Every structure is written in C-alpha cells, then in structure tokens.
Amino acid sequence: MVGNGVIGVLALQGAFEAHREVFLRLGVNSVPVRTANELAAVDALVLPGGESSAMLRLMEPQGLLDLIGKRIHDGLPVLATCAGVILLAADVTPHQKSLGVLDVDIQRNAYGRQVFSSIEPLRFSPVLDGTSTTDGVFIRAPRLTRVGEGVEILAWRKDDPVLVRVPGILAATFHPELGQGSGLHELFLQHMSRPV
Numbered sequence: 157m158v159g160n161g162v163i164g165v166l167a168l169q170g171a172f173e174a175h176r177e178v179f180l181r182l183g184v185n186s187v188p189v190r191t192a193n194e195l196a197a198v199d200a201l202v203l204p205g206g207e208s209s210a211m212l213r214l215m216e217p218q219g220l221l222d223l224i225g226k227r228i229h230d231g232l233p234v235l236a237t238c239a240g241v242i243l244l245a246a247d248v249t250p251h252q253k254s255l256g257v258l259d260v261d262i263q264r265n266a267y268g269r270q271v272f273s274s275i276e277p278l279r280f281s282p283v284l285d286g287t288s289t290t291d292g293v294f295i296r297a298p299r300l301t302r303v304g305e306g307v308e309i310l311a312w313r314k315d316d317p318v319l320v321r322v323p324g325i326l327a328a329t330f331h332p333e334l335g336q337g338s339g340l341h342e343l344f345l346q347h348m349s350r351p352v
Contacts (some may be wrong), residue, residue, distance in 0.1 A: 161199025164189035166224075168214040170239060174333035175250015178341045191262040192218045200233040200344075203240025205295065205331050208264065211239060212253055225255045228324070235344040242298055244327060249301070258325055260305025266299030266319070278311045278318065282342070292318060292330035300329060321347065 163179060165172045167188030179186040186202075189195050200226065215221045223241070228234055228244075234246050236258075244258040252264075278292045292313060300317045303309060311319035311328075318329045319340070326347060332340035 163200045164198030165202040169210045170204045172204045175202050192272045203236040205238030208239040208242040234325045241327045261302035262298045265296045293334040
C-alpha cells in the first residue's frame with residue numbers, strides 16, 4: 157500500500173525531476189532511486205520517460221533492471237511513462253531487453269523524432285470520468301502495437317491506446333509529468349492505495 161509509503165523515482169536519466177515535482181505539489185514524499193539500496197527502501201516506483209536504451213546501460217552495473225523486475229513480481233506498485241513502458245513491455249521493436257511484466261508489445265519512437273513532439277487530446281475510458289488530465293505530451297513516444305487480454309485500456313490518442321493498467325502497474329506512453337494537472341499521478345496514488 158502506498159498511502160503513507162515512499163515513492164521512488166528512477167533517477168538515472170530522463171524526466172525524473174518533473175515527476176518528483178508533481179508528487180511534491182500533491183504533498184507526497186518521493187525520493188530518487190539510483191542504487192539497489194535506494195530501490196529496496198521504496199514502497200512504489202516511477203519509471204520515467206527518457207531514453208530506454210540509456211537507462212538500460214545505466215542500470216547494468218548494479219543489476220537494477222533485474223532487481224526492479226523482482227520487486228514488481230513481489231508486488232511493488234509501478235507508474236511507467238514513455239520509456240518506462242518500454243522497460244516493462246513483453247516485446248519491444250526495434251528489439252531491446254525488457255522485463256516482460258506488462259502484456260503489451262511496443263514500438264519505440266513510433267511517432268517520429270523529437271521535432272515531431274506534440275501535445276495531443278486524449279479520449280478516456282468512462283471509468284476515468286472526471287480526470288484532470290485532458291491532453292498528452294508525446295516526445296519521441298512509443299506506440300502500443302498489441303495490448304494483451306488482461307490489460308485494461310484507460311485512454312487513447314486517436315485510435316492508439318496510450319494509457320493502460322493491470323494490477324500493480326499503471327503505464328502511459330506519454331509524459332503526464334510535463335502536461336497540465338496531476339490527474340495521472342493522483343490516479344496512481346488512488347489505484348496503488350488499494351490492495352492488489
């Protein structure tokens with residue numbers, strides 16, 4: 157349960173400080189995670205956007221990817237955004253290592269290079285009526301090309317699913333930490349406060 161726990165934000169590369177700022181605005185404690193000991197001390201984890209291949213290289217010296225995978229299997233709640241979703245996916249194109257804990261296939265940089273970054277309107281599932289997030293910030297964003305049967309789709313960009321969840325994991329292919337509002341982080345806190 158996250159309620160009074162500590163949320164860790166993987167802080168090796170990417171938009172980790174922006175996530176911490178959102179949690180700060182919500183009055184929630186978060187800490188940077190760069191080492192195995194720091195990972196062991198948190199009750200939930202954010203895998204931020206950035207460059208997934210760079211994150212993998214930076215995780216190698218301490219075996220952080222495998223440690224994160226073990227913690228997830230043991231019930232660690234996770235919010236993954238953009239590159240963070242790539243790290244969780246079952247299959248990644250172009251191929252790279254991933255944890256395979258989220259039953260989705262994903263295509264890296266599917267919407268084009270950084271110059272094609274955009275803010276797009278999102279369409280939400282009725283279960284999210286009242287969310288304060290209405291647009292998604294897409295920066296070299298991945299695309300979900302397959303969503304497994306047990307994965308609930310919560311939002312779409314046009315016809316593409318961009319926000320999904322399974323027990324313990326909330327995953328967005330966009331950057332909610334760079335957009336208006338804090339709806340997705342609030343959803344993470346609410347969802348993860350319930351027993352899995």
